[in-house]
């Protein structure tokens with residue numbers, strides 16, 4: 001399926017008039033620069049994403065042409081230092097950018113999250129100076145796209161059980177195994193892959209498209225994140241040059257550190273999806289009349305709207321505080337789990353309530369609701385499921401491990 | 405070539421407009437200011453021209469310190485430096501005089517404004533400034549190119565278009581369709597932090613225009629929807645209720 005993106009952009013130009021709710025004047029906690037970053041990403045989303053996203057999702061097409069724009073705006077690795085091509089910005093800026101992208105669509109935000117937090121971040125954090133210079137600037141512009149391979153067919157929530165191995169055979173490093181549910185895999189130029197080394201410890205490698213024995217079959221028929229490409233990474237005796245091994249980390253701490261950065265971005269992103277649903281619901285409740293009155297005048301609908309605004313406001317404050325902790329280098333993984341778990345569930349609930357407010361219209365592509373709702377079903381599963389984050393918090397509180 | 409772009413901060417288009425001091429003053433309390441959209445076009449086109457022909461873009465704003473976020477945005481979009489004339493302009497002539505005085509020691513090949521600001525819509529600054537500078541004016545241009553020492557521009561005129569050539573330096577004012585406004589990127593926003601923003605004073609006493617009062621347009625009346633099947637009802641209503649026929 002080929003879509004005429006230019007025609008769609010022309011047809012729907014200016015139709016997205018989104019404005020975010022800010023009931024507690026959280027904007028006053030932001031700097032002028034934060035607001036400028038947020039508004040710039042929002043303007044970009046209104047121009048480049050909103051007009052085409054419904055068609056992309058209906059047709060399950062990843063809009064490749066937006067990669068360049070995402071890079072230009074600065075959505076790939078805003079938190080990575082500028083000397084490596086990143087934005088050199090703080091975590092609140094990063095969060096706000098993710099909020100705005102996900103306000104457009106969770107799939108577009110996923111593409112940026114993976115690139116910035118799961119590919120650029122591990123290379124920045126654990127890579128050698130040569131690896132950083134070789135990959136980061138090109139990843140920042142989108143010239144290279146990356147993906148992150150942790151999940152396997154038989155190991156999702158329990159990545160420690162992974163079967164992918166990197167064996168040193170006669171002085172050569174050989175990668176074997178497969179990864180599943182990998183965002184960006186079908187078109188990625190490079191993959192940050194986590195495998196078990198000879199000592200049984202997890203190790204990170206950079207696999208490159210074109211390496212012999214490395215394939216990336218696409219996963220089809222998703223009902224969620226349809227504008228994001230998902231696939232497998234299959235390694236059949238792939239020889240990995242030693243210079244492609246990330247030297248800076250051994251053990252599960254490697255992938256988990258990246259997940260912290262990405263989960264943080266998701267907790268902001270979810271607010272964006274929730275705001276979009278809320279805004280649409282408020283408008284619809286004023287326009288739609290039943291029993292001779294706007295449906296927004298009925299108490300039951302007002303309850304829904306009031307609770308949505310309450311939850312969005314709480315989530316905004318939560319993220320702002322978490323952002324300041326991240327900036328100070330003080331945020332703990334459990335704090336990030338709390339925010340990811342709370343905010344994604346919050347957004348999913350708001351999508352469901354907003355769907356009801358829109359009645360039958362809510363199930364159509366005329367409104368963004370059902371798309372956000374379906375997307376959020378992935379978001380609540382990836383980067384640690386809703387349950388797994390609960391267990392992380394449970395362990396934090398009690399000191400008892402309830403995972404296994 | 406060096407281009408000056410005059411940037412006016414205007415209230416965001418979704419602002420709820422209210423007045424204070426007996427309806428003689430716009431209430432700026434809590435209002436979000438943006439770059440006047442026509443000025444944003446002028447800025448974008450100016451950047452395109454300097455990218456093609458070399459040189460740099462300077463932006464100038466006449467306004468108090470509160471206008472600086474708007475100026476920073478212009479720098480983030482790509483202007484090399486900025487001037488803020490520290491005065492709260494009373495009207496278009498005041499603005500034009502303030503700009504003229506601030507740039508008296510500088511020379512620009514092209515001075516670019518928007519066709520009008522979307523708040524007071526006077527549309528006069530470009531013309532007044534051209535007069536003060538003794539330069540020609542290309543008003544309301546939808547395209548502008550530089551060829552040698554001339555500019556070639558397309559102007560909107562009543563019922564059609566006019567293509568003109570004019571030697572540099574001159575003043576031009578931007579009309580919509582000139583280009584697609586540039587969205588700042590994070591790198592630009594970072595760089596804007598350290599770009600030069602010169603504040604110059606302009607202290608001429610000026611009180612030629614006095615604002616006697618502002619009035620909001622009348623509120624939109626109720627709309628009565630008529631089913632297309634009962635078009636006759638419309639005639640009845642126009643006759644009996646509105647007494648128009």
Ligand SMILES: Cc1cc2nc3c(=O)[nH]c(=O)nc-3n(C[C@H](O)[C@H](O)[C@H](O)COP(=O)(O)OP(=O)(O)OC[C@H]3O[C@@H](n4cnc5c(N)ncnc54)[C@H](O)[C@@H]3O)c2cc1C
Nearest residue numbers: 148149150151156157181182183378382383385387388403
């Ligand atoms: C669209 C999409 C994109 C993705 N992108 C990536 C990617 O780019 N890279 C990547 O590596 N992965 C990616 N994933 C995979 C994702 O991270 C995993 O799906 C997730 O970690 C869950 O693993 P699983 O699907 O195997 O579920 P399972 O781990 O099998 O879990 C199934 C259910 O059991 C529950 N459960 C599991 N263990 C416990 C326990 N101890 N106690 C209680 N309940 C438990 C879970 O909460 C869940 O409800 C993606 C997934 C999707 C849907």
